[in-house]
Amino acid sequence: MEWHRALMVQLGGLYGLWLREVKRAFRDRGQLIGGVSRPILWVLILGIGLNPYFRGEVYGAVTFVVPFTYLQFIFPAVIALNIMFTSVQSAVSVIWDREFGFLREVLVSPLSRTTILLAKVLGGTTVAVLHGCLVLILARFADIPLTPVDVLRALGLMALLAFALTSLGVVIANRIGSFQGFGVFSNAVILPLYFTSSSIFPLDPALSRAQTRVVYPDWLVTIIEWNPLTYAVDALRGALINYNQFDPWMGITVIVTACVVLFSIALYDFHRM
Amino acid sequence: MMPDATPLASADAISLDAISKRYGRTLALDAVSFAVREQELFALLGPNGAGKTTLLHILSTILRPDSGTALIGGMDVAKNPRAARQRLGIVFQEPSLDDRLTVRENLELHGLVFGVPRKIRRARIEEMLALVELSDWAAKPVRALSSGMKRRLEIARALIHDSKILLLDEPTVGLDAQTRERIWAYLRRLRTERDITVLVTTHYIEEVENCDRVCIIDGGKVLALDTPEALKQAHGQSLVRVTPLTEADSAAISAQYPDRLTGRQGTELTLASDDAFIAAFLAEFGTRISALKVEVPSLETVFLSLTGRELRDRAAGAREQTFAFGKRGGEHTR
Numbered sequence: 001m002e003w004h005r006a007l008m009v010q011l012g013g014l015y016g017l018w019l020r021e022v023k024r025a026f027r028d029r030g031q032l033i034g035g036v037s038r039p040i041l042w043v044l045i046l047g048i049g050l051n052p053y054f055r056g057e058v059y060g061a062v063t064f065v066v067p068f069t070y071l072q073f074i075f076p077a078v079i080a081l082n083i084m085f086t087s088v089q090s091a092v093s094v095i096w097d098r099e100f101g102f103l104r105e106v107l108v109s110p111l112s113r114t115t116i117l118l119a120k121v122l123g124g125t126t127v128a129v130l131h132g133c134l135v136l137i138l139a140r141f142a143d144i145p146l147t148p149v150d151v152l153r154a155l156g157l158m159a160l161l162a163f164a165l166t167s168l169g170v171v172i173a174n175r176i177g178s179f180q181g182f183g184v185f186s187n188a189v190i191l192p193l194y195f196t197s198s199s200i201f202p203l204d205p206a207l208s209r210a211q212t213r214v215v216y217p218d219w220l221v222t223i224i225e226w227n228p229l230t231y232a233v234d235a236l237r238g239a240l241i242n243y244n245q246f247d248p249w250m251g252i253t254v255i256v257t258a259c260v261v262l263f264s265i266a267l268y269d270f271h272r273m
Numbered sequence: 274m275m276p277d278a279t280p281l282a283s284a285d286a287i288s289l290d291a292i293s294k295r296y297g298r299t300l301a302l303d304a305v306s307f308a309v310r311e312q313e314l315f316a317l318l319g320p321n322g323a324g325k326t327t328l329l330h331i332l333s334t335i336l337r338p339d340s341g342t343a344l345i346g347g348m349d350v351a352k353n354p355r356a357a358r359q360r361l362g363i364v365f366q367e368p369s370l371d372d373r374l375t376v377r378e379n380l381e382l383h384g385l386v387f388g389v390p391r392k393i394r395r396a397r398i399e400e401m402l403a404l405v406e407l408s409d410w411a412a413k414p415v416r417a418l419s420s421g422m423k424r425r426l427e428i429a430r431a432l433i434h435d436s437k438i439l440l441l442d443e444p445t446v447g448l449d450a451q452t453r454e455r456i457w458a459y460l461r462r463l464r465t466e467r468d469i470t471v472l473v474t475t476h477y478i479e480e481v482e483n484c485d486r487v488c489i490i491d492g493g494k495v496l497a498l499d500t501p502e503a504l505k506q507a508h509g510q511s512l513v514r515v516t517p518l519t520e521a522d523s524a525a526i527s528a529q530y531p532d533r534l535t536g537r538q539g540t541e542l543t544l545a546s547d548d549a550f551i552a553a554f555l556a557e558f559g560t561r562i563s564a565l566k567v568e569v570p571s572l573e574t575v576f577l578s579l580t581g582r583e584l585r586d587r588a589a590g591a592r593e594q595t596f597a598f599g600k601r602g603g604e605h606t607r
Contacts, residue, residue, distance in 0.1 A: 005388075008388065009387075009388030012385045012386075012388050013385055013386040013387075015385060016381070016382045016384075016385030016386050017382070017386065019382075020371060020374065020378075020382055023373070023374060023378070024371070024373045024374070027373045028373070100367075100368075100369070100372075101365060101367045101369035102369050102370070102371055103369075104335065104365055104369050105363075105365075105369040105370075105383070106386060107335055108333050108334060108358050108361065108363050109358060109383075109386045109387055110355045110358055110359055110386075110387060110388060111386055
């Protein structure tokens with residue numbers, strides 16, 4: 001059974017490289033500190049701090065009524081934020097592997113490049129989902145009751161989102177020649193995506209599309225509608241606080257599409273390298 | 274060990290046929306052909322930028338040659354890279370360990386990646402750690418190791434799977450003399466204990482004296498290939514180094530033997546020599562020199578006579594930089 005043996009080699013290698021990613025992440029103190037401090041700052045400080053100001057009343061007239069508090073609203077987005085940071089950070093280690101030679105050790109192994117890349121992305125996904133869970137632990141502080149089914153749905157979405165974002169990180173890492181520090185990624189990719197994904201403020205659900213464009217600046221609405229992360233955050237909200245600004249199927253469709261497309265691009269780049 | 278001691282019937286472990294590789298306008302390898310016999314300790318000697326690393330990268334399947342064929346145990350590296358990699362243990366010039374993992378974890382990972390069954394993996398990790406004397410360090414993170422220890426660990430790692438051929442690219446560069454000697458001792462021991470073929474590149478000439486055969490390479494061309502002894506006999510040149518008493522004596526000697534003069538450092542002169550020459554020289558200038566040193570043929574003089582220059586560490590010139598660029602481009606960018 002020649003193919004069977006070959007498959008076992010690929011799977012063993014996949015496991016080994018995946019384990020490496022996970023081990024490395026847990027030995028990186030900076031990453032762990034970020035993973036813990038981000039949810040605390042965003043949920044406990046920003047969320048609780050802004051909670052009283054999050055009302056459905058604007059200029060004396062009630063324009064929108066939301067069935068949740070600000071803390072509840074922002075909670076799923078903070079999960080997405082933590083996943084985003086961790087995924088991209090894991091992916092950026094592609095650059096370190098490349099510059100410091102570890103990649104070469106793997107490239108001269110019998111593993112196929114698909115296996116190598118998949119291990120990298122799955123490793124990043126695992127770590128990111130765990131970091132997402134660091135936020136999930138705070139659910140009771142945000143007054144979000146969760147059933148086991150809610151948690152499973154959320155975990156599924158988080159895993160898909162993490163997979164897509166790690167692939168995105170690998171695509172970017174493969175295309176940049178030198179490493180200028182993680183700050184570049186955080187400022188140029190993560191935070192812009194995050195802030196324009198309707199994560200920290202809702203578009204008024206009571207308004208029609210046309211009205212939304214009147215209430216909010218046109219350009220902002222356009223950016224939000226074009227940002228794929230908007231739909232991912234929306235899907236997470238659906239799972240955790242049962243609230244969707246968009247069609248519930250839109251979120252899952254966007255995330256799965258992003259997974260397939262971004263991983264394919266990463267794979268293409270990696271094979272061409 | 275003489276090559277004649279190797280049975281002629283044994284197949285070639287590595288065979289290269291007219292391998293060429295070009296980076297832009299620089300020809301890094303110009304139709305390089307040679308064969309390494311099984312269980313041979315084979316050295317590839319040449320200055321930085323000679324094409325050694327390029328050649329090793331081609332053998333390790335991460336670089337494709339422009340033309341020519343390279344066989345690893347009869348397997349074409351371009352056509353069947355994965356099968357070739359199974360037989361190869363490779364130690365690259367730059368360390369490729371994971372700093373954040375421990376010594377044992379690095380070896381464990383290598384075993385997993387190369388599909389070594391768990392039982393064999395465990396046993397071999399202990400065996401290799403013992404060989405390179407790192408057993409006490411197994412649980413330490415690689416970050417804590419000295420560069421010499423890292424190099425030893427990389428050698429151990431290359432032998433975790435069933436490698437039959439070990440390729441090492443400048444394994445002793447940047448290490449102190451004692452560590453260098455130790456690494457060579459491991460390589461010699463390995464060859465007898467594990468029946469493996471070792472191909473090592475180096476630009477330290479004194480290191481290759483103990484190898485079975487030496488291939489001298491420069492400018493992408495094979496200049497000579499033979500046992501160290503045979504190379505010395507064929508290309509070696511006896512030299513005398515003389516220190517004349519005065520500038521005038523130095524000038525007089527240079528004027529007398531313009532053809533034999535091969536080097537000059539201050540007043541000190543280096544002259545090509547043979548037995549008859551020394552007698553004649555002493556008869557004429559014996560009273561006008563303060564020191565005379567006879568240098569028997571060494572690989573250093575072989576290299577000198579083959580390439581016209583000495584083999585020393587030099588700063589990277591434009592050519593080496595191009596090579597380095599090509600090396601990077603060939604693997605990573607584009």
